[in-house]
Every structure is written in structure tokens, then in C-alpha cells.
Amino acid sequence: MRLIAGLTAAALSGLAAAANPQSADAYMFQSSWKSSPATPSIPKEVARHILLQRTSRQRYGSDLRDIPSSIDAETAVSHVARFGKSPPPLFTQSDKTDASQLVVILEGAAVEQSNRLREKLGQNVAFTIPEPPSATANKHLMALFRNLGVASSQQCELPAAINPFEADCWAGPSSVVKYDLQTSPETLDSLLDNLSRLEKFVSNGDLEVLLVLLPESSRASKVNHWSAAAGASDLRRRRDTETVLSDQYSKGDTAAKPATGAAARRTKSIPQCFQSLNSCTTQTNSCSGHGECVNKYGRDKGNNTDDDSGSTSKASCFACVCKAVVVERGETARTKGRKTVHWGGNMCQKEDISVPFWLITGFTITIMGAVTFAIYMLFAVGEEQLPGVIGAGVSRSK
Template identity: 55%
Template sequence: MKLFTPVAIAALYGLAEAAKQGADVFIFGSSQQSSTENPRLPREVARHIIMQRTSRSRYGSNLRDLPKSMDAESAVEYIARYGKSPAPLFAHSDAIDASQLVVILEGVDNKAVGQIKEAFTNAGQDVAFAISDPPSATANSRLMTQFQNMGIASQQQCDFASAINPFDNNCWTGASSVVRYDVSKSPATLETILTNVPRLAKFAAAGDLEALVVVLPESSRYSALSHWSAAAATLHSQRSAETETVFTSSNVLSSNAKTPAPSSSKKTKPKTKIPQCFASFNTCMTQTGNCSSHGDCINKYSEGDKSSCFTCSCKATILKAGEGPEHKGRQTQHWGGNMCQKEDISTQFWLIAGFTITIIGAVGFAIGLLFSVGEEKLPGVIGAGVSRSK
């Protein structure tokens, strides 16, 4: 026990130190002037810097998911400092912007971190900033999936020597690219990176490339942070809860539908229709599967009446927007049917039908008016006031 206690204390201390370890970020060819300050930024701000650099537009993402630990003014200042330089508003320049590359290195142990820092320092690049709370490998996979959907990251992994060459059409499909390497799973990748650092610095010095390299420590692989954005993590949890609710409701409906009804003959009886009224609230909720999770059972009649008629009262469902610039706003979905199981599209139908009928009527009226005006006889030439000379 005396021997185990120091070992356990040392292990816990090592885990605590690993949790405090941040992720160093290096920037090659940045137009921003180097500074002795190496701030520790939250992962959300680092994500905005990456999105701003790799976006095919002038800015890559909105600022709705900035961390609460930093004020918005400071976060925007860091994004402007470490992001790519914006184009001038009024001045016209014929210069071609440098290609933007983001390299995510995972599974870097302390020895590899020292080797990478030494190679980058020899190339004239120091640490630009550090990520105070580096996310897990799962978060990196989700971020790469987002870049792949945007067409910035390739489905096939390119080797580091080809990835840093902006003129390689096999790895570059546009002005920006994102690559990801796991150093612990592929030790040869580290050797390739260290060998090609001078070549990377040469592309950056020529103005052909700007590269942002994120060095994630091995301790962050199994971090509890499964997203680069806290807002994305909250949205993912809400979607998972909604999917679980819908899945449970579907099971209830399918189990009720699959319950065999007793039959005295070989002929199959028609399916039982959902009645218009139920005798009690519990019966209504059970047989309709909580109104397909789209409403509640209410009594259609007043409380003073002796008879009861419980039926489903459908409610609208608000579909929240997803993550990314292509998902904006929200959509309201209405439901109908005895079990609120059918999507109500009557509003959309009447809008389209009314608009179509109005347009057809307006066009028909305009054509009829043109015909009526064209059929009128023109007045004859009036010769009054014109006389012969004697």
C-alpha cells in the first residue's frame, strides 16, 4: 500500500498536467507581424481562425458561438490578427492571394513536440498562439467532415510533401485545403514533416502559401470535449434527444400496429381505424402513442357534460437551424390526422393554389382586354372645315 500510494499520486499528477497542456499553433507566411505575446485562446476562437483562413469567401463563419470566457471584442481582435488579411474595400490589386493550408497534427507526444518546435524555430517560425482546451479526436473527425462537405478537405489523404505544394492539383481543388495526420499511428509521418519544413518555409517566403499548423498533444485524444464549438455540442445533444424521442414513439406505434387481432377465419380483417373519440385521457394517449409525439389529448366537450370525447390536439413543431452558413432561420411544421401522424401541408397548398389562380386570372384578364381594345373600329377621317375654292 505504501508503494502504491506514491505511484497513484504521480499518475494523478501526470493526468492533471496533461489536462492543462495546450495545443501550440504555428503560422507560416502570415502577413501579420510577429509578436512576443503567445496568448492561450479557447478552441472556439481557434476554430473561427481556421474557418476564416480556409473559407472560399472573405469570411468563413458567423460569430454566434463565441465562448463566454472571452468578450466578443477580444475574440474578434484575435481572429483579425491570426486570420488571413482581408481584401481592400476600394483599392484594386492584381496580386493573387496566397493559398491557405491548415495542418492538424494529432497524437504528438512530448518528444515529438520538441522536435517539431526545433524544426519550426530553425525555419524562423515561433509559436503564434496556443489552444487552451484542445478537443478530442472525435471533434477533429467532425471538423474534417464539415470541411469535406464544404469541398475544402479531400476524402483521400495526401502525403505531407504533396499537401504543402499549392500547385499540386491532386491535393488542391481550390485556394484552400485542410489535412489531418495522426503522428502516433504513423511515425513515418513525423519524419516526413520534419524533412519538408524547409520546403514549406520556402513556399511561404515566396508568397505562394500561408500555412497554419495545429499541434495537438496525445493527452487530448480522449478529451471530454467532443466538438470544436460548445454551441455545436449543445445542438448535437438536442438532436440526439429528439431522435431518441421520435424513435421511441415509432416503436410504440409499430408495436401497436403489429399486435395481431384474433380472427375466427382465414380471411384477414381490415385494419382497425383510430376512433374519433376516446373514453379517457389515458386510453387516448396509449392508443395514439402520445399523439405521435406531436400533440396532446384533450376533451372536446365541456367539463359539465356527462359524456367525454378525448381526441388529439396537434401542435406545430419548430425545426431549428443547423450549423454552418448554409443553414439559416427555422421552419415550422404542422401536423394533422387522428393521431397527428400526417404532415399538414394545407397552408402551403392554398398559398400555391391561390397564387397560381391569381396569376392565371390576371393574365387572362390582360389578354381579354387587349382583344377588346383591338376589335374596336377606328374613327373615320373628318373632312369638316375643308371646302373647295370657287
């Protein structure tokens, strides 16, 4: 009898959860972020724009035509401006590299898991998403991110995903990862264990994170898209017409590759830092043969070990240092000789022509200045009056 009563109560609670789905919580990890006492409730369409704005690799212009009538455009824009990525200054330039942007989506969270995460973080939720969409909508959203070249084609473990210097999980300045807490409940434990490590990256200005926790009750939602105007045809239209913000797709990502003629071939982005000497040498083809990989921040340039503690993340930043190369001009008498070629770029793949350019420019400016000065002197001498004695000898007689 007790067993039947327990099953009945569980079924009723499941039906109640399906009828009244739990809201999704979004947490912000940002060095300049200050939580507000009032937690705003943001529709899924506006939340989608926030995710796209944070992970966009170019200036993102929000098209808010798909927002619901329950929120006005001005409020939607203010939410995107507040919770999105901070825009770069217009008239000033900073030497500091912008922080990498990471979006972590955790779906299938039970009530106890949500409470556990909220207690551990010890901070207010940045915003909530009422009536979050289904797991099918999350798949469509990840497909959009992969189409934009943001989401990784391979499922990285959470400790590696939160490390912006992990070259295997990061192919650019932004990344999106998704985990299912029902099939992989250990992901939440891994997040809590690496929370101090994540906060270290954030406090150093290397990383900004938006964590979206989707409840298990949202799986039964009938909403299959994050955007009201989204669909299979809309996704295909975006693939063909939108400006693609990604770099070249990885070789194994067949699902993310666009159709033939949809987009031009993209050049693979080379990270500013590699975590190991081996990955730097392999992915840059030994700096294109024009340099070598060195550790920019570490004392020992040969140290290629990975430190997972997070405290020495700056000590594992391998990058190419380009060197000048002496090449033979040719075998003929006219071209015989040697010249020094300088190289630049993240892979030392670009020939540096700044020195010949400035030599030619400086020589041209000097010659033009000398000719101008000579012409000016000729005119100045011609305008001078002759002395009086010479003037009297050459004066015309009356």
C-alpha cells in the same frame, strides 16, 4: 520492484496529464507574419472561427454567439482579424493571385515531439489553445470542412499536401489535412525534412500555412466539439442552411455529399495550374478540344516532370491556352460559309463573344452618332437667316 515503481510512475503521470491537459500550439507560416513576444491564449471556439476564416472561399462573416463568457466579443474579433486571412483591398486590384491557404492539424503529439518541433521551427508560437478538445471533436471538425468542400476526401502525404500546385490534393484555393502522430510518427519527420520547401512556397507568396499541434493528452478530453453550440443536429442544420463555400465534391467523397435537396449541384473548380501535362490534359478534357496545355512559366513546354525540390515550383504550371476554331455555318444558301469562334475559360469551355459584342456596340454607337449629327445639321441650317436680297423679295407688301 523497480518495474512496479516504473509502471506506477507512468500511470500517475498519465492521470496528471489527463487532469491537466497540455495546451495546443498553433504556428503561422506567412510571408508578412511577425511573431509577438506575448503568446495569446485563444479558446477553442475562437480558434475554430480562425480556421474557418482562413479556409473560406468567400467572404467569411464570423458568428461569435458561441464564444465563452471568459472572452469578450471585441477581443475575439481582434484575434480572428489578426490570425485569420488578410482581407482583399476594397478599392484597388492586384494582378498577383492570392496565396493558397493550408491548415495542417497534427493530433496525438507527445511532449518530446512538441519540443522537437518548437526547437526546429525556431519561432514563437502564434497562439495556444487551452484545454483542446478530444479526437472525436477533431473528427467532427474535419467533417465540417469536408461538408464545406475544403478538406480533401483522400489522405494526401504531407510533401504533396504542402504543394499548392499538386492538383491531386488541391481542388481549390484552400485545403485542410489532419494527421495522427501516434499512428504515423513519420509525419513529423516528413514535415521537418520538407520545412525548407514549405518556407519556399511561403516566401514566394504561393502559400500560407496554419499548423495546429494537438497534444496526446487531449484524446482523453470530454469535450467532443470545437464549438459549444455544435452537435449532430447543429452540423446537419449548417449543411442545409449555410452558404456552401465549396466546389463540386469529388466522385469518391460519399461522406461529404449533402442530402438530396440540401444544396444545388456545384461546378468543379479547375486549378489555375497543373503540375504535369498529363494531369492538365486529363482533367480539362484536352482543353475541351479548343486549345492545348502549355507550361506558362517553363522554357520547355513539353516538360511534364514534377519537381519536388520547391525551387522550380513556378516552372511546373500547366494551363490551357485557347485557340480560335473555324466552323461551318450550314449547308443552305443563306447560312453557307464559315465563321471563326474564339474560346475562353480555364478549360476553354466558354465561347468568347467579346469581339462580336464590341463590333455591334461600336456600329450602333457610330450610326446613332451619325443620325444625331445629321439632325443637328438640319436644325442648324433652318435657323440661319436668309440674305437681304431674298428677304426683300419675299417680304409682304403693306
